[in-house]
Amino acid sequence: MKALLCNAFGPIEDLTVAETPAPVPDDDQVLVDVRCASLNFPDALMVQGRYQIKPPTPFSPGMDLAGVVHQIGKNVTHVSVGERVIAFPGHGAFAEMCVAPKEKVIQLPEGMPFATGAAFGLTYSTAIHAFADCGRLLKDESVLVLGAAGGVGLAAIEVAKAMGARVIAAASDPEKLAVCRSTGADETIDYSKEDLRKRTLALTGGKGVNVVCDPVGGAYTQDALRATAWGGRLLVIGFAAGEIPKIPLNLALLSERAIIGVYWGSWSALYPAKHQRNMAQLAQWFAEGKIKPLISDMISLSGVPEAMRRLMARQVKGKVVIQVQDH
Numbered sequence: 001m002k003a004l005l006c007n008a009f010g011p012i013e014d015l016t017v018a019e020t021p022a023p024v025p026d027d028d029q030v031l032v033d034v035r036c037a038s039l040n041f042p043d044a045l046m047v048q049g050r051y052q053i054k055p056p057t058p059f060s061p062g063m064d065l066a067g068v069v070h071q072i073g074k075n076v077t078h079v080s081v082g083e084r085v086i087a088f089p090g091h092g093a094f095a096e097m098c099v100a101p102k103e104k105v106i107q108l109p110e111g112m113p114f115a116t117g118a119a120f121g122l123t124y125s126t127a128i129h130a131f132a133d134c135g136r137l138l139k140d141e142s143v144l145v146l147g148a149a150g151g152v153g154l155a156a157i158e159v160a161k162a163m164g165a166r167v168i169a170a171a172s173d174p175e176k177l178a179v180c181r182s183t184g185a186d187e188t189i190d191y192s193k194e195d196l197r198k199r200t201l202a203l204t205g206g207k208g209v210n211v212v213c214d215p216v217g218g219a220y221t222q223d224a225l226r227a228t229a230w231g232g233r234l235l236v237i238g239f240a241a242g243e244i245p246k247i248p249l250n251l252a253l254l255s256e257r258a259i260i261g262v263y264w265g266s267w268s269a270l271y272p273a274k275h276q277r278n279m280a281q282l283a284q285w286f287a288e289g290k291i292k293p294l295i296s297d298m299i300s301l302s303g304v305p306e307a308m309r310r311l312m313a314r315q316v317k318g319k320v321v322i323q324v325q326d327h
């Protein structure tokens, strides 16, 4: 099969497209014919050896895919050969065939194209887990989303709106903010020019927001935490800015704020039934037209290194989808 390969941890430019043997599923795995996959920030970190998970080399990156079941292990009962699925393999999606653990394979929602399925999986399931399970977001509460035009960010806007929240989207340029508004954000902040804390307080009548969704980190995190209301919740999702912030804990004490870690990958493996419930909710919102991933680019496997470079340079809005096979 054809695959994008990381032969050794290192620069993104060293990734190559090559022929490699197809993986063989074990008893608890599903082998999928990959139709589309999507790029996520951790893919770019993983190939450089900068992610918490370091697969043995050579490996194919790619955490998010949609395709058709090719073969199932003997303990797999919930999907069958020929079925259209979404899968979260951990890595390996940027290849014509990929194995995933059975708990990380679900049916593609009715009427959803492969490209949408690939773009929808990881970011939306992270967003719903963050708000529903970790942040316990309530209807009519307010949410501040950082990096709001990114993959997780746009998903967070739509999920928070679907849950009945008011959404303030923060991003680094006017084009990104326009995308956030067309995705449903009620208000926007250009945090490259405006003071994030002051603008957030101004937009909430001085009270602050109830929940912050933070996939960015760096200096924005503390400003965002200081712009939360009494009982505010900071959802720690990632550090796209490259810096893990250190937060003075008096900020938590003073307004009974909570700093809550979100790690969808491990949570969904520990609690597969809850993960399935979230995916069913997302499928329902998709059917109701409440969520629709923004696919900004469709590329081939050979285009992945350049797309990764653009992602790391803050030049991507929404999701990049890789058309792995088109039949």
Ligand SMILES: NC(=O)c1ccc[n+]([C@@H]2O[C@H](COP(=O)([O-])OP(=O)(O)OC[C@H]3O[C@@H](n4cnc5c(N)ncnc54)[C@H](OP(=O)(O)O)[C@@H]3O)[C@@H](O)[C@H]2O)c1
Pocket: 039, 040, 041, 042, 122, 123, 126, 147, 148, 149, 150, 151, 152, 153, 170, 171, 172, 173, 176, 215, 216, 236, 237, 238, 239, 240, 241, 242, 262, 263, 264, 265, 311, 312, 313, 314, 316, 318
């Ligand atoms: N915890 C979990 O379960 C989980 C699940 C999925 C993803 N994540 C993490 O969430 C983060 C975002 O993932 P994503 O797929 O949404 O990435 P993305 O599409 O690239 O979005 C990240 C956003 O971060 C902002 N950013 C600020 N400084 C940046 C910098 N120096 N380099 C790159 N981006 C920067 C950019 O927005 P502006 O230019 O507008 O600032 C960008 O749009 C990653 O750290 C990822 O590992 C965590």
